[in-house]
Amino acid sequence: MRLAAYLVLGTSLQLSANTYAQKVNLKFEKSSLETVFKEIRKQSGYSFLYNNELLKKAQKITVYLSNANVEQALDILLKDQPLEYRINGKIISLVPKASPIRSTANPSFTTTVQRKLNGYVRNEKGEPLQNATVSLKGTLVSTSTNSSGYFELSNTPAKGSLLISYVGYQTQEVSIAADLDNIKLVRETKALAEVVVSTGFQTINAERATGSFGRVSQEQIEKPSTNIAQRIIGTTAGVQATLDVDGNPRFEIRGQTSLNIRDAAGNLTANASPLVVVDGFAIQGDFKSINPNDVESINILKDAAAASIWGARAANGVIVIVTKKARQGTPLRVDFQAFTRIGQKFDLSYVNPLASSKETIDYEKMAFNKWSAVENSGSLESNYDKAWSQGLVALSENHLGFLSDTERDAQLARLSTLDNRQQIKDLLLAAPLSQQYNLSMQGSSGRMNNLFSLMHERNQSNFQETKNQKYMLNYRTSVNLFSWLDFNASTMLQYNNYDKNGVTLADIQGLSPYDMLTNADGSFTNISQYYWPLIERSVPMNKFPYADWTYNPAREIHARNKNSKELNARFMGGLTFKLMKGLSFDTKLQYELFNTNNRYRYNEDSFYVRKKVNEATSWDTKTGTLVPNLPKGGIIEQPLGSPSEWNQVRVHAYSFRNQVNFNRTFNGKHEINAIAGSEISNQVSEQFYHPTVFGYNDATLTVGSFPNGPGGTFAPIKDWMGKNQTFTYSNAFGYRTERFFSLYGNAAYTYLNKYTLSGSIRTDASNMITDDPAYRYAPFWSLGGSYQIKRENFMQAVNWLDKLNLRLTYGFNGNVDRSTSFRPLVALGTLPNIYTNDNTARISSYGNPSLRWERTGTWNAGIDYSLWQGKLYGKIDVYNKQGKDLIAELSIPAVNGVTKQKLNNAEINNSGIELEFGTTLPLKGSNITWRGNLNFSYNKNKVTKLFVANYVAYDLYGYGQNYGAYVQGYDANSMWMFDYAGVYNKQPMVNGANGDRYDFGAWSPGDGRDYLLNVGTRVAPYTLGFSNTFDIYDFSLSFILTGKLGHVFKTLPFDYPAVGYDRLLPNKKLTDVINGDPNQIVPLPLNDIEPRYYFWDRYTQYLSYLSANASHLRMQEVNASYRLPTKKWSILKKSDAMVYIQGNDLFTVLFNKQGEDPEFPLGTMKPRPRFTFGFKVGF
Secondary structure, three states: OOOHHHHHHHHHHHHHHHOOOOOEEEEEEOHHHHHHHHHHHHHHOOHHHHHHHHHHOOEEEEEEEEEHHHHHHHHOOOOOOEEEEEEEEOOOEEOOOOOOOOOOOOOOOOOEEEEEEEEEEEEOOOOOOOOOEEEEOOOOOOOOOOOOOEEEOOOOOEOOOOEOOOOEOOOOEEOOOOOOOEOOOOOOOOOOOOEEEEEOOEEEHHOOOOOOOEEEHHHOOOOOOOOOOHHOOOOOOEEEEEEOOOOOOEEEEOOOOOOOOOOOOOOOOOOOOOEEEOEEOOOOHHHOOHHHHHHHEEEEEOOOOHHHHHHOOOOEEEEEEEEEOOOOOOEEEEEEEEEEEEEEEOHHHHHHOOOOOHHHHHHHHHOOOOOOOOOOOOHHHHHOOOOOOHHHHHHHHHOOOOOOHHHHHHHHHHHHOOOOOHHHHHOOOOEEEEEEEEEEEEEEOOEEEEEEEEEEEEEEEEEOOEEEEEEEEEEEEEEEEEOOOEEEEEEEEEEEEEOOOOHHHHHHHHHOOOOOOHHHHHHHHOOOOOHHHHHHHHOOOHHHOOOOOOOOHHHHOOOEEEEEEEEEEEEEEEEEEEEEOOEEEEEEEEEEEEEEEEEEEEOOOOOHHHEEEEEEOEEEOOEEEEEEOOOOOOOEEOOOOOOOOOOOOOOOOEEEEEEEEEEEOOOOOOOEEEEEEEEEEEEEEEEOOOOOEEEEEEOOOOOOOOOOOOOOOOOOEEEOOEEEEEOOOOOEEEEEEEEEEEEEEEEEEOOOOOEEEEEEEEEEEEEEOOOOHHHHHOOOOOOOOOOOHHHHHOOOOOEEEEEEEEEEEEEEEEEEEOOOOOOOEEEEEOOOOOOOOOOOEEEEEEOOEEEOOOEEEEEEEEEEEEOHHHHHHHHEEEEEEEEEEEEEEEEEOOHHHHHHHEEEEEEEEEEEEEEEEEEEEEEEOOOOEEEEEEEEEEEEEEEEOOOOOOHHHHHHHHOOOOOOOOOOOOOOOOOEEEEEEEEEEEEEEEHHHHEEEEEEOOOOOOOOOHOOOEEEOOOOEEEEEEEEEEOOOOEEEEEEEEEOOEEEEEEOOOOOOOOOOOOOOOOOOOOHHHHOOOOOOOOOOOOOOOOOOHHHHHHOOHHHHHHEEEEEEEEEEEEEEEEEEHHOOHOOOOEEEEEEEEEEEOOEEEEEOOOOEOOEEEOOOOOOOOOEEEEEEEO
C-alpha cells in the first residue's frame, strides 16, 4: 500500500511538472548579453552560470520579443554568438559553441566501425552532473547528461575522443577507448558570476556582499548525520561548538555578546544561541526539527552588515538554512539512503571514577564516627532513612553491638573483593545505536516544482530502556501561476516518541563499587534505600500494603513507563507578484506548532510506587495498627519543577511578512538591489500540569481514591513516621507570549561591478521591553562597502591573482533577555492558603521600567582572495564587537527592597581575527584531487562595564555551579580559584587578603577579588578547523580535525566525603590525597575530631592546583566512500549509488598531564568512538 502511494505521488509530481512553460518579454537595442541575461533572470527566476571571459567574445544584440518562452529567447539570442546553453533546473549554463569540422579532416578517428557509447559524468565528489555536454571531437555529434549524469551517443566510431564540458568546470578530453563509467570533471578555479549567499530575506551575489559570511560546503552537508548542526562543526572560522554526549552541538559565534547566557550547569541558554532561519523564517524548533537530508545550503551571518537585517535577535549571529527544492525541467528523480551508526558502551572507569572497592572500604573505616560523621543512634525515627552502603552498615552494626568484630571484618573483606562494573555494563548500559532511512522524490518542469521527502530514525541511547523514534515528512512546491505571479508552499511534519525508562549517570554514580546488581543465582540484590537492619528489626514490613521494600535499579527500569511524544508541524506559504521590470512584492506566512505530551507511569511493582504507598501509611507503633492512605496500584506523576516535563507543553507561533524587492541594472554600470518590508510575529507557550494519579490500572483505565482524604492542616493524616502529610491534587498552568513588530530595509549599490556600498536598517517593537518609544523603536542599522580590486584595469596583468576583494562594515545588532520584565511580575501559587483559602503569590521579578534591547556594535574589515587559479584561496577578517545596554544583575540601594536587580547597564567587548585558507589541487588530472580547508580564529572578550559593590568568594568561583560571576575588567568566562596555602596547625588553609589565611571551617570573608586567583578563561580564545578530502578515482577519503587552545578547565577534585545520610563514595583521586604532599594537595583530616569536615567542599573543589590546560585537538570525523560502477548492472544502468563509512570522535590529543578531556572531564559522559555504515542510491 505504501509503495503504491509513493508511486502515485511520484507520477503526480511528474505530470504536474510538465504542465506549464515560462514566458518572457524582451526589448533591447545594442545591449550586452549580460544585460539581457539579467532581465531574463528577473522575469523568469532562472539563474545564469558562465565564465566572464566567454561574454567578452559576444556581440551586442538588438532583440524584440513578446510572450516568448525561455528556450525560444535563448535560441534567438545565441544564434550568431560563440555560445550555446544547457538548462539544469532553474540554472542556465553557458558554454563555448562547438566548431563544426568535417569528419574527413580529422584523423583522430575512423568511421569504418560504428557503435553506441554510454557513460557517466560526475564532479570531484562523485556527484552526477546533469546537462553536461558530451560531444564527439571534430564533429557536430553531441548529447547531454541526465539527472544521474548518464549519457548515450549512437553511431560513434571505434576510435576518437570525446569532449565533456560543464559550466564552472574544466573541459576534459577522453578517449573513446577509455573507461567512460566515471568521467570526473574538475571545477574551474576562476570565480563564477552567479554565486550567492542567503540572508533569509534575500539572496546576495557573493561578489557584492559587504558583510562577513560563512558557508558550509555542499560536500560537508551531504555527509550522514542525525542533526544538521553536526555539519557546521569545524567548517567556519569564528563558530565555536560545545558538544553533548550524542555529538549534538550548541554554537557561539564570535564570542559572548550577553552576560545572562548560561544556566547553573554552565550550558548556553537561548540568550546566547544564534538565530536559526529556515527558508527565510526564524524557527521556534531547534536543529532537530530539520531533516538533515533536505538541506541545500548553510550560510552563517557573522557581522552587523550580514545579520543586522534580523535586528533584535541577531547579536549572537544568524545561521541561515535553505532546503532543497526540485530543479525545474528535470524528470522524476527518486533518492534513497540509509545508514546505521554504532558506538561503544561507556568507559565506567572514566564516567564513574570511583575508588576501588578495597580503597572504599579502607576509607569507610577511616571516616566512620570521625570527621563530623553522622552517627547511628539505633532509633528508627532518626536513622531509618540513612541509605548507607553495606560497608558503613557493617561498621555501624558492629558499633551498635549487633555484629562481632569477626563478623564485621569478614563482611568488609568480602565486599572489598567485589566489583560491580561488569554488571552495570550488562544490565544498565547499552551500546548507542542510530538507524536512519530517507526517501525523497522530486519532479519539475515548466511552471511547477515538487519535492517530497520522508525520513525515519531510531536511536538507542547509552542506557538500556532509553530510546526514541523519529518520523519526519517534508513537502515543498513552487508554481508559476501567471507570468506575473508565483506561489510557494512547504510543509514539515515531525513525530518523536521518547522512552525514558533507563537510569541516568547520577543513578550509577550513587552506587558503591561493591554494590552488585544480581546474586550468584541471577536474582536481583537489594541496594537498600534505607538503613536495612534497622528496618528489619523494627518495621512489620509484611503488614504494610507492599511487603517488598527492596530496591534495585536493574529491576526498576522495567517497572516504569516514562514516555514523551512530540508532534511538531511547520507550514509556510507565499506569493510573489512581479509588478514591473526589477520590482516585485512578496507576502509570506509561516505557522508553527510544537506539541509535547509527557506521561510518566510507575507500575505497581516499581520501588517508586511501593515506597510512596508504604510511607504514606499511618502506623501506630504502640498498637501496631496500619491504615493505608493511598490506594494500591500504579502512579502517574510528573515532575513539577521543570516546565518542559509537565504533562503537556504546547508552543504555537506565526510570522507574517510583506516585502518589496527591487533589483535592476542601469546602462550596464549601475546595479541596485534593495528590499523593504514589515514583519509581525507571535509566539505563545503553554504548559499544563495534571494532578498525580494514584491506584492506576492500565488494563482497566481506572484510578483509585484517597481512602482518608487528601489531608491538610485541618484534616491531618499521619505518615508511617507520625508526620503530617498532604496529597496534592490541583492542576498547574503556565503561559507566556512573545510578540514582535518589525520594519526593515536593506539596499546595495554597485558601480562597474567593482565598487559596492550597502546599508540596512530595522526597528523592532515587542511586549518584552519597555513601552517607552525612545527605547522600543531604537533602530538597528549597518553600513558597508566592498572593492573588487582585481577588476581594475591596472590589475589585469597580475596573472597569479584571481580575486582580491576588500570589505569594511559597521553597524548594530540586538539581543533579547527573556529572564526579566519591564513590569513587576507575580507568580500565583498552585494551592490556596491552608488557613484562609485565599490564593497565594510571590514576586518573581521586581521589574526594570527602562528594560530595552541589548545592543552590539560591530566593525569588520575583511579580505577575500584567490591565487594561482584557485590553488590557494580564502579570506581574512578582523572585527571588534562592543555590547552595550546588556542585562546584568547590578547592586542597587537596599531602600528599593532588594540589593540587586537586573538592569540594562553593562558592557562587554569582543575583538578577534579569522583566517581561512583553502585549496583545490588536481594531483592526477581529474582522477586524483585534493581539497583542503584550514580555518583559524582568535577571540578575546572583556567585561568593560559592570557595577557590583562586593563579591563574596562563592559568587566568583560559582559554588554549586559550573560558572561564576562576571567582573568588570576581566574575561567574561574567567575561572576564579583559591590559592592553597598548605597545612598550619593541622588545618588546611587558603591565602586571603593582605597576607591572611583562612581555614576551611567557614565562608571566607571580604571581597573575593582581593584574594581569589584568576587562573584563566574557560572558553577557548583560539579555535581551528582543518578539513581535507582526497578523491582517488571512485574512492573518496576525508577527515575533519578541530582544535581549541588557550583556555583552562577544572580537573576532577577529590570529594572529601563525610559520613552523612547517603553512601560514602570516595573517587579515584583518593590515592593522590593519601600519598601527596599535604602542602601541595589537601590531605585527609589530621584530627580525629573535625566538626566542620562537611564544610570542606566549599574550598576543596575550587583550589588553583585543580586548574589545567584545556587545549586539545580532536579528530571530529573521518569519512570514506566508494562510488559503485552502476553501469555494470542493467537494473542500475541509469542510476548512481555510493557506499560509505564514517568514524566520529576517534581520538583526542590532550595537552594536560591529568589525561582528562576538557570538554568531558572525569565523571561526565564522555562519548566513545562511533562508526557509521550506509549507502545512497538515486534513480
